[in-house]
Amino acid sequence: MKMRLFSPRNVRLLRRGPRDVLGSSCGGPCSPSPPLTSPSVPPVALCRALSSLTASRRGLPQKKMSENGISRPKVLTLDTMNPTVKMVEYAVRGPIVQRAVELEKELSEGIEKPFTEVIKANIGDAQAMGQQPITFFRQVLALCSYPELLNLDNTFPEDAKNRARLILQSCGGSSLGAYSPSQGIDYVRQDVANYIERRDGGVPCDPDNIYLTTGASDGITTILKLLVCGQGIDRTGVMISIPQYPLYSAALAELGAVQINYFLNEDNCWSMDIQELQRAVNEARQHCHPRALCIINPGNPTGQVQSRDCIEDVIRFAAKERLFLMADEVYQDNVYAEGCKFHSFKKVLFEMGPEYSETVELASFHSTSKCYMGECGFRGGYMEVINMDDDVKSQLTKLVSVRLCSPVPGQALMDLVVNPPQPGEPSYNCFIKERTATLSALAEKAKLTEKILNTVPGIRCNPVQGAMYSFPCITIPDKAIKEALEKGQQPDMFYCMTMLEETGICLVPGSGFGQKRINEGFVVMTILPPIDKLTILLNKVKEFHQRFTKQYS
């Protein structure tokens, strides 16, 4: 009998959803005829206490005055707001990005600046930086959207038309505009499963374990929602790498989970270090209940591509410490460095034999936003769940039904990503040309970034093995640190803000990613701009750094 670490006891139970009503799970009365429909009702004695608490909690006066001078407190204020929301900061769209948007506006209004454009080199949005979409994908999506185009003779290749027909057939009412099942279009999930099997050298994949999500973030947040429970020392702790992608810290804050930081090893190209994982989990057990371990591979923002041995070690660690593994693999095609190869957690898990493959609980995530597609705007993604307890899986299915379904164009796009044109098909040559061009351009830009930044005294940059970012370490002079702290800013935020105001280049400071040091800061810069623009950008960064260092020496 398999013992799941993650059982329904741990999961906040949800009421049954509408789609279950005629299913076998409808065992008993389902009418919410008792007036209260929440999972638990506080006893009467507590109720009076509740009403008095209510009054004091909501009665804080506010500044807004009505016409006859009586102050009218708002129902929803910072004080009455859900407290966990206050903990949420989302660095990727935080204050520096807001300032960048303001500056863009000012430029468009004709206000003079020391630069002519704002370059948002902070977000992994390839097409915003000029990367071209894959022609075949857009053709098929256009045909799916407006099927009358199928009747046009020469505008679209036959394989694009056939794909569009297949996809439309799999949609309700043969339209992208119909709801799909909450878990995703069955036909697409089947294709995703086939892709995973091919990618992983034949390791079987059950389409029933595939969920199509609104981008990978949606899948990640959903799994985290399932995992977070308990109070006090039993509160769920989630291990996340530092530096990390701020979605995780934002989601954990929103869910009121405990964030357990483990540091990646900068000296070894940001690899994971089991001793460090052990240290982190041991320390965490004193104040929370560690339940999950998140890995981003290839890494964001560090770009490291984990070696196979390292992945095995992590799996053993997760098994030993009874942790649910969450593998964010959205950059799986973005591998540049020689000697580096992407190994999926699932493949490695299964190759380690039944002791692990039948017990370790894993969720892997992928998306249409990165790799060579760069289709962020469609919010396409999937997750595969392995060894999840059956009852928990039905809770998961219920949880995704609250979203109704993920965007159908994104599902269609994911189908094309996992099942691209094959040799011999009319669109193959063009497809492979575009894909290769994009990926090799990224590889070139990764190398260029490392090269240029490492010529700057006071900047050091690890090789960008994969993903879409460089994560250089910058030395910040003491005087600058002082001024930063006087302004109430982290030193690397101050550095980035100054760079933004002087050059129009928007980078994200590393403190948004959790890494904090004293006279060193980290910044995140994408490698996405076209190579000539990137060269200019990198040289401007170089010039700025030299100026800044001199100014504050």
Added chain:
Amino acid sequence: MTKLHCIFMQGVKKPFREVIDVAWGDAQGAGIKPLTFVRQVLAACLYPQLLDSNRLPTDVKQKARGLLSECHGGSMGSYTDLPGIPQVAREISEYIARRDGGDPPKTGNIFISPGSQWALQNILNLLVHGHGEVRSGVLTPIPCHVTTIESLHSLGGVSVPYYLSEEHGWELQMEELNRALEYAKQVCAPVALYVVNPGNPPGHVQSKKSIQDVIRFALEKRLFLLVDEVYQDCVYADNVEFVSYKKVLAEMGPPFSDTVELASFHSASKGFLGEAGLRGGYVELVNMDPDVIKYACTIFSKDTAPTPGQIALSVLANPPRLGDPSYPLYEMETQQMQTMIKANVRRVHEVLDSLPGISCQPVEGGAFAFPRVDLPPKALQKAKEMGMEPDTFYCLRLLEESGAFITPGCEYGQKEGTYHIRFCIRSPGDVIEDFLGRLVTFHTQFMKEFS
């Protein structure tokens, strides 16, 4: 039966139309065609090479070019900033101003999301304290579609029902609202009132007076108003008009208009567009604390709406106008849809009025009919033996015997001892006709069997 249910959910096309699915509010899933203009704009945005051809009308090209010019990198594939593609946010703002009169709302008070329910959950997230001894409560109507309630529960909130009055056409009654609130105070910290107008599942359209009463109630009792208005374009009865909560609020003047906090939700999933799969929705916030809006920005910025959904919203908010090349077709398609659905509603009432044991309040708007079924005692007994709710039993038998898939009232809540069924009237006319035929045959037999 579960297998049939699964087959439905997979949307697998069957070789023959033996089974009819009118269970969900999914117009395009039921066979209603999307509007040509929306899909032409979408195709042009997806594959801009189409802009160079002469396949598409000039207004389609103009709209597509305009939208693309405001996307980063000129592509639909990029992320969008808050509140969305700037043109779309502006168009929504102008739409609201045209609908309600008055000044266009600031785009900073409009948040675009992957569907209205997503936006609703984000707002609930701001309101609801889900941990600890004091849990927030939201008053929710009975009957009510389930998604919102599940959303609320998943945040740890409490839903406190107020019963809509079936005998009065499913209208909202203030006495009942008061009763529900008094009860709520004993078991939670009530913080908001959720209203669906036009309703789902009951097809009631709120009168202006009723809206005023609710607004007064919200002010007096200090409740945040969550108003789900996704069916605002779905109004069928001749003497009935949709009026938005925002408009009524503004017309009531101070202290209401500058105090009552309101979130109004709309979506491209319903109405003439019916683009449920594209996931485009928005919320407009009225009188919200500016400090709280900053946090709303953080929450919403994590989940930007997909660009196809935003394009659908753009057409919703700014459709072709008289004089535009696409206007005649757009007008024809929307008129035909409206005529067909109104005919559906008439037919539904005609048929149900003539069937003993079924009665249906007027479907003034929305997407569903929610008739009451007076199940005989023997049927109740049989259902009990089978361990299911009576209306579930009725729906199950309907599916098994006639291949018609609908949903039972117990899923939405109903007064104890009453039973209902829900089916979607925003379906092609022939589908409704077919369904009604099967329902009549089945119902007659069923009532006879259990008499």
